[in-house]
Amino acid sequence: MLNPVIQVEGLRCSYGDFEAVRGIDFEVARGELFGLLGTNGAGKTTTMEAVEGLRAASGGTVRVLGSDPFTDRRTIRPRVGIMLQDSGFPGELTVAEMVGFWRSTSSRTSDAAEAVEVLDLAHRRDVRIKQLSGGERRRLDLLLATLGRPEVLFLDEPTTGLDPESRLRVWEVVRGLLDEGTTIVLTTHYLEEAESLAHRIAIMSEGRIAVAGRVADVLARQPARIAFHVPAGFDVGELPMLSGDVVHEPSGRIEVRTGELQRDLGDLLDWARRDGRSLVGLRANHASLEDVFHAVRTEEKAMSR
Structure with missing residues (x-):
């Protein structure tokens, strides 16, 4: 500088x-x-x-x-x-x-x-x-x-x-x-x-x-997140191939943790449009400072053990 x-x-x-x-x-x-x-x-x-x-x-x-x-x-x-x-x-x-x-x-x-x-x-x-x-x-x-x-x-x-x-x-x-x-x-x-x-x-x-x-x-050091809800009985295998990690929660909420937010979101939207699906409650967010802060605290606790 x-x-x-x-x-x-x-x-x-x-x-x-x-x-x-x-x-x-x-x-x-x-x-x-x-x-x-x-x-x-x-x-x-x-x-x-x-x-x-x-x-x-x-x-x-x-x-x-x-x-x-x-x-x-x-x-x-x-x-x-x-x-x-x-x-x-x-x-x-x-x-x-x-x-x-x-x-x-x-x-x-x-x-x-x-x-x-x-x-x-x-x-x-x-x-x-x-x-x-x-x-x-x-x-x-x-x-x-x-x-x-x-x-x-x-x-x-x-x-x-x-x-x-x-x-x-x-x-x-x-x-x-x-x-x-x-x-x-x-x-x-x-x-x-x-x-x-x-x-x-x-x-x-x-x-x-x-x-x-x-x-x-x-x-950018922490993954972005895409989240939406799917109906009961949904098979995660029906999703398109995504670069991020996919978590299917018991409530029917799916969360994708990804370092390629734009690409994975685009693939999801294309898949939903082709199959006529509705991604209920769709949200897509970059990581927040709270996520970064939490990661720092987690690492701090791990090192103190």
Whole structure:
């Protein structure tokens, strides 16, 4: 990758004798959204803290905008936005007061009124932070993290506690920032969020990166699925020759797990049309991040035995 905005090489982070991050490497390009995923305890939060400059690495190197985010914090902090899982903002301040204070500390100007409108907080301007709902506080956290139009933005579980409509609104804001060239690192437990927003992802397991790459390439590592129902007494041998594995469940549901989704689906549809058959409840899907995540967890458990 040419001139990455974020570059992590051999990163190690320890808590006493426990090594939470065990020598990981990744890069993030300008204008890219990089999703860092993993189960609780996988090491992703510790990794984020090191890249954000909130903790020193035990080993390896971290560079953000060409500088060490921990030792050169004053240099890069004005160019970076951080949305933590828990901001800890003073509960007695109103939304307007907090936004005004935060804007006064930023060296980069932005339209605070527009940001308040976009994140649906205009009607809560005079409400104290401690009186906001959990979802409203998360939207305020995002507003403040993006207020100075940062070059690099770290989003740590940004939509936790949000209702579906608010989550989609946050997604719109994130896509707008990407269109403007902002580089974003995202952690989330909502796998569909990473699948929808990320250009590339890395899935951590036990302090290491188990899977990484473009989202489409990561999904392609797991088989796609075709499913439909057949009547009682159906003989699986009547199906056309398919490249994938065919599972006939007692309920009458047939599932085809395949690495050639387009070819096998086409063959199935041609066969059904020739024989005048109806594929009831037909569904065809590429693998999801949930499938990839499950495969990583299964391998992790197998190795720990």
